[in-house]
Amino acid sequence: MTDDTSGTLDEALERLHASGPERLGWLSNHAPMAVEALVRHGQGRTVHHWLDRYRHKLEEMPRPHARITEENSHEALGDPRRLADWPAYFERELAARPWRDVLAVWWPRLLPGIAGGATHPVIRVGHAVRTLLDDPDPGATTAPRTAELAHALGYWAARHAPLPPLRQRPGPASGSAADALTAVEPIADQSGGIRERLARLTAFPTWPPTPTDDPTTAPADHPEEAHRRLAELVRAATHRYATHGHGEPIMLVHAATAPNAVLRVLPALPRELWAPSLDAAWAASAAVTAVYAPREPLPADRLPSVAGGLTPEEVFARAAAHGDEHAIKLTDTALDVAQGPDAMALAAALHACAMIDPVL
Structure with a gap:
């Protein structure tokens, strides 16, 4: 649980909300996510110094383009010109309704675009929701944390980008997440940025296994099984970073942090959304693995x-x-x-x- 009796996190978020979600036209603003992690793990005293060093990576929020409403929201989804419009839309929504209600409406709309923004938007949502879940009294939730959820959801909506149509290949006989990630085939052409690489995806292994594939497993559409499988995926992707992270040390971080963001959000969601959340998390982790992972792990003597x-x-x-x-x-x-x-x-x-x- 976040130890923030000093108010450091809220001060940092207020400081950051004048900044946009990106810089240089595409690179993500990681500061809200990093400062939340620093405070959570007892490093709150370092936050403002960290922000001072990060300041050169911050840009002002872009100018508004046009007001987003429920009626025109579908056509605005995935439009990066709306990077300022979407947070304003969610600020209005969160002022009118409890944050869990807004999240329940928009989570299934946003899930198909989980890989947009190189998965940074869903990761930012995961950090924002974690701070809101920390508060046992929803009525006492601080404004900066609710505003952070608006910024995070808005970033995801503006950068929403579905993966290309993918064929399903047979999954591993073991049915494990670790073996499923091993079965993900790296794309042949790993040149260019992540958007160019994701466009080259053609197929993923089926995961998690269905009862038809493995009669000993519970259906993944059962909420508890979806939660268990998602935690298994996060563990497998984190372990795999130790053996394969050398392929691209920065980008392969997201193969673990993206599904973990989804795992952090599950407790705030209606249980019927847990299974589709697992499917989207697998797609995100497998996609990052396919476009950045090396073909061979580190030799045993270099682990x-x-x-x-x-x-x-x-x-x-x-x-x-x-x-x-x-x-x-x-x-x-x-x-x-x-x-x-x-x-x-x-x-x-x-x-x-x-x-x-x-x-x-």
Whole structure:
């Protein structure tokens, strides 16, 4: 649970809401996600210094294009000219209705575009919802956290981008998420940015398995089974970063953090949305894996290890000192997984800190 008796998180979010969700026309603003993770894991004292160093990556919110209403929202979906219009729309919606009600309406509309914005919008939504779920008294929720949900949903709506039509290939005989990710075939042409790469996707392995594929498994459309499978996927993707993250250390972070964002949102959603959320999370994780993963894992003698028996708190402190937003967010997800405890998840976090350039 976020330890924010100082009000650091709310101050940071207020400071950030004058900024747009992107810079240089496409690169995402990671600051709201990173500062939420820093505060949650006891590094609140570092937040404003971290923001000072990140300030050069912030741009002002773009100028409004045209007001979005319920009537014209469908045609505005996925229109990046509306990067300022969509947060304003969700601010009005959240002022009129409880945030869970707004989320329940828009979550299924946005899920098909989960890969839009390189999955950053859904990850930002996951961080925003986590802070709102922390508050046992919904009536006392702070305005900056509700505003952050509006910004996160608005970013997702503006960058909403469905994947191309995909064929389903047979999934792994084991039915495990780890084997399903292994069965994802890397695209042949891994040139260009993520939008160009995603357009080259043609097929994914079927996952999770259906009872027809494996009669011993419960149907994935059962809410509890969907939740279990989603947690399994997050764990598998985090572990896989330890062995395959070298393919693209920054972008492969999202193969784990995107499904974990969905997992964080599940408790706020109606249970009938849990199964489609699992399907979308698998699509996001598999897509990032296909367009960035190397064909071979690290050799056994080069696999990362958790030297000296570091605690999860010590591992996160290293990520905070490292300073890169991707290392911080991967470590944040690794700590969710490591509640087991889970040495491989912590190794993945340390591996991210080793491969990604630190912020000096």
